Amino acid sequence: MIVYIVRRLLQAVPQLVIISIVLFALMQAIGDPISTLGARVPPRPEEKARLRRMLGLDQPAYMQYVVWLIGNDWLKLDMDGDGVRETPGPRRGILRGDLGNSLVTRQPVVTMIAERLPNTLLLMVTAEVVIIVFSLLIGVYSAIKRYTPVDNVITAGAFVGFSMPVFWLALMMMYLFAVNFKRWGLPYLPTIGMYDPAVGQTLGEVVRHMVMPVATLSIISVAGYSRYVRASMIEVLHQDYIRTARAKGVREWLVVYRHALKNASLPFVTLIGLDIPFFLAGAVVTEQIFGWPGMGRMFIDHTNRSDFPVLMGILMFIALAVVVVQLLTDVTYSFLDPRIRLN
Numbered sequence: 001m002i003v004y005i006v007r008r009l010l011q012a013v014p015q016l017v018i019i020s021i022v023l024f025a026l027m028q029a030i031g032d033p034i035s036t037l038g039a040r041v042p043p044r045p046e047e048k049a050r051l052r053r054m055l056g057l058d059q060p061a062y063m064q065y066v067v068w069l070i071g072n073d074w075l076k077l078d079m080d081g082d083g084v085r086e087t088p089g090p091r092r093g094i095l096r097g098d099l100g101n102s103l104v105t106r107q108p109v110v111t112m113i114a115e116r117l118p119n120t121l122l123l124m125v126t127a128e129v130v131i132i133v134f135s136l137l138i139g140v141y142s143a144i145k146r147y148t149p150v151d152n153v154i155t156a157g158a159f160v161g162f163s164m165p166v167f168w169l170a171l172m173m174m175y176l177f178a179v180n181f182k183r184w185g186l187p188y189l190p191t192i193g194m195y196d197p198a199v200g201q202t203l204g205e206v207v208r209h210m211v212m213p214v215a216t217l218s219i220i221s222v223a224g225y226s227r228y229v230r231a232s233m234i235e236v237l238h239q240d241y242i243r244t245a246r247a248k249g250v251r252e253w254l255v256v257y258r259h260a261l262k263n264a265s266l267p268f269v270t271l272i273g274l275d276i277p278f279f280l281a282g283a284v285v286t287e288q289i290f291g292w293p294g295m296g297r298m299f300i301d302h303t304n305r306s307d308f309p310v311l312m313g314i315l316m317f318i319a320l321a322v323v324v325v326q327l328l329t330d331v332t333y334s335f336l337d338p339r340i341r342l343n
Contacts, residue, residue: 001331001334004330005327005331008327008330009327012323012327015323016316016319016320016323019316019319020065020069020094020312020316020319021065023312023315023316023319024061024064024065024068024312025061027308027311027312028061030303030306030311031306032306033055033057033103033104033305033306033307033308034048034051034052034055034057055103056072067093068093068094068100068309068312069093069094069095070093070095070096071092071093071095071096071098072093094316097110098110099113099309099312099313099316100309100312100313101309102302102307102309102310103305103306103307103308103309103310104302104305104307104310109309109310109313110313112298112310112313113295113313113314113317116293116294116295116297116298117294117295119194119292119293119294119295120287120294120295120296122206122210123210123213123214123217123283123286123287123292123294124276124283126210126214127213127214127217127218127221127283128272128275128276130214130218130222131217131218131221131222131225131272131275132272134218134222134226135221135222135225135226135228135229135268136229136261136265136268138154138158138222138226138229138230139225139226139227139228139229139230139232139233139268140229140230140233140256140257140261141154142154142155142226142230143229143230143233143234143237144233144256146230146234154226155227157223158223158224158226158227159223160223161219161220161222161223162220162223162224162227164219164220166216166220166283166285166286167285167289169216169219169220170212170213170216170285170286170289170290171289173212173215173216174191174212174289174290177189177211177212178190178191178212189208189209189211189212190208190209191212191290191291192290192291193209193290193291193292193293194206194209194292194293195209209290209292212290213283213286213287213290213292216286216289216290217283217286221275225268225271228267228268228271229264229265229268232264232265232266232267232268233256233260233261233264235264236260236263236264237256237260239263241259242255242259242260245259262336263336265336266333266336269329269332269333269336270329272329273325273326273328273329273332276321276325283296284296284297284299284300287300288300295314298310298314299311299314
């Protein structure tokens, strides 16, 4: 298994390089960051030219990519023949851990991601736990009670939940649990932010502010994933080794949860493995609607400003997360199903 892991990690290097090239090319087409730096007063043409020289944006795209990748300490700063170039300072490149500075805030991108990542992880881990627990419980129960009225109700509810758009679900929850509950004199939930500044960042405040974002992220995923668990469980429950276990007198709950669920969970593990990088992206829509200060909201804010370094930092972080999580998913397969060998 160690050889397999090392080989996969080595294969990930060219994959990430190709991804970075594609993303960098796409960044060149999303907008002009210089035009957004003047706030309400657009910068004059001569100011734009000076800012481009300072930030290195006057260089060809391939040269900008090379500097972003390996840094500019190997490069002479007077390439334009006008003497020493105005520059915010040398950088080492992403290969040496330097993601650059934001064009908008001038803060290091690594610092900005480190500030927002814990907030996103808090939301992501909580939502992921809710999704896994309820998807397994509902899916297994629906498979055991298949084609009964209870199964039909669960199936109808799953289709309704899965068909609801994220933004619509978030707005409806805000309207019901915040606006109407407050109007009816009931305990209502907050809608914006991570905590009330007047109260402070206490555990109770954070939990109250997490309820609706976590529910928004979880409901649609639980509705879809429970169907996968149900289908896998129904297929596994008809296998010969399940009938053999029952013929030996093994208790039904052991047959279901020890023998059937372990093999039926393989497709579910694949879905979770694909879902984790999506949550690391910050569940952009959910964070934007609820004003949650995570990576998704930061990504939207800096997309509107065409802040290339921040966008590339977030996207490369997500790409790395995809590679790592898929590797962990493959390793998990071998533990769940001994027939799978990683060579």
